[in-house]
Amino acid sequence: MQRCLECAKKEPDRPCVECRYFIQPSPLRRVPSPPVRVFLEDEHGRQYPAHILALNTTEFGLETEAPVPGRYVIRLQESLWIEVAGVPFKGKNNVHVFDVLRVHRKRGTARRLSREEYQLLAGSAGELVQEITRYLPEHLQDLVREKLLAEVEKSELINALKVGKVMKYERGRFRYLSGRADLDLPMEEAEKLMRQATRQAEHRREVVISADGQKVFDLHGVPFDHRSGGLLAFDITEVIEKERKMHRQEMQAYREAIAAVTGGRFYLVNGDEMEKVVSEGTELAQGEVRQTHDIPEARRVIQEALPVLDSRRRHAVILCLTEALANALKHAGGGCWQARQSGDTVRIIVQDRGPGIKTSELARATLMQHYSTKNSLGCGFTLMLYYADYLYLNTGPSGTALALDFGVVPADRLKQDQ
Amino acid sequence: MLKVDVDVYVDRGVCRLVLNGELDVETVAQLQEVVGKAGEHTLEVDLSGVSFVDSTGLKSLLDISNDWRQKGGRMLILRPQPDVAEVMRLVGLDRLLAQNTAPGGEER
Secondary structure, X not given: OOHHHHXXXXXXXXXXXXXXXXXXXXXXXXXXXXXXXEEEEOOOOOEEEEEEEEEOOOEEEEEEOOOOOOEEEEEEEOOEEEEEEEEEEEXXXXXXXXXXXXXXXXXXXXXXXXXXXXXXXXXXXXXXXHHHOOOOOHHHHHHHHHHHHHHHHHOOOHHHHHHEEEEEEEOOEEEEEEEOOOOOOOHHHHHHHHHHHHHHOXXXXXXXXXXXXXXXXXXXXXXXXOOEEEEEEEEOHHHHHHHHHHHHHHHHHHHHHHHHHOOOOEEEOOHHHHHHHOOOOEEEEEEEEOOOOHHHHHHHHHHHXXXXXXXXXXXXXXXXXXXXXXXXXXXXXXXXXXEEEEOOEEEEEEEEOOOOOOHHHHHHHHHOOOXXXXXXXXXXXXXXXXXXXXEEEEEEOOEEEEEEEEEOOOHHHHHHHO | OEEEEEEEEHHHOEEEEEEEEEEOOOOHHHHHHHHHHOOOOEEEEEEEEEEEEOHHHHHHHHXXXXXXXXXXXXXXXXXXXXXXXXXXXXXOOHHHEOOOEOHHHOEO
């Protein structure tokens, strides 16, 4: 907390953006260059100019004369404004971290910037849209820009704008306007899209894979009138690969954080690692859960299969199995379970084919007490973390697998030791 | 499996539910149904015959307690078995426990 104060005295000229105590360095930290200029508005409507020096999805590093602490609103667009609060002990001089309190969108509010809003600030989509629409007829430029920006806001693939191509469509024919001329587009699909867009007089978007399966295109059809319009095409092959890579990096960061806060007891594992986790040792029992009635039945089956245990350990195992099964039932409509033993370890495994836990919700869902996306006490994971010795989780769009390890010193050996 | 017996002590305004079996995602509805019919000031839930409570069971106890408090009454949990008591303590529901309470709410 004192760090920034001390720094202000010792090294008043050292730029905050380079400091790791300013905004946590992570894959989502961005330093826009040049800094993005915005206005902070206080509750009395007074405006302070500010520059965004750095940002991630929950914080801004701002250079501004606006008093800190204090609450302000940053208006990005008519339908997008952000409430922020200055953090006095993060930053120095006229540079401070501002926490994102709430993001207001046309529909609803959020506690952090969406990926797109963040990208809108971090990248320079606005300029690209300006550039890309420069050759359109003047009376259409504003209209198309507005529509494009709105679309860009929605698009998860905003980086794609860097490899775009713009064409004009009129009565079934295309004319090259701007962007990458050598971009080889699937013209058949493009024409179909433009026909739909002009006929229905509304913006159409489609993601198309090239005939050879090598390229992925994001196509936008913007109608001008009932027979002409603009086609914007983006090669998003790389972007999709980048998204995947980013997802992997994000998972790695979560993995380390979760292992650290649980004292190395809770592991996020990948599919191959999980494969190994679920096949070690020998099977004691297994079953399937499709309705609540199957859960007490699973308890009965596992009770019979477990080695002789002291009653507290036994209770821990059946409670954790119940919680894991209840989660699978609630979030995935069911799943299957098995109990395995290797040496003095009993491992409970529950697998489902549900939509998975979102990365952004992973830490909260797994570690925060009483947090639940569906309405329940949300303490299932808390209980599992308390009772199990080791936990392994693999989650993705094709399902979730959870394995829990319990050290089981058999009751007879306990007696011998005493 | 859950069995719920209801004893009403009209003079003291106490409704006591004696539970036997398991209170979990499968059986909470039974408890909620019985509770829905109770109208006394104090609701006592005797867990001495309950061998197992899961997080859904805990949640329903919490909901019932909140509901009762909102109506100006109170809910107490009596005599949980050690394993169940430990789980209640873990999630902070031990505050609903009645200490040393004799049948009918008399202090011993």
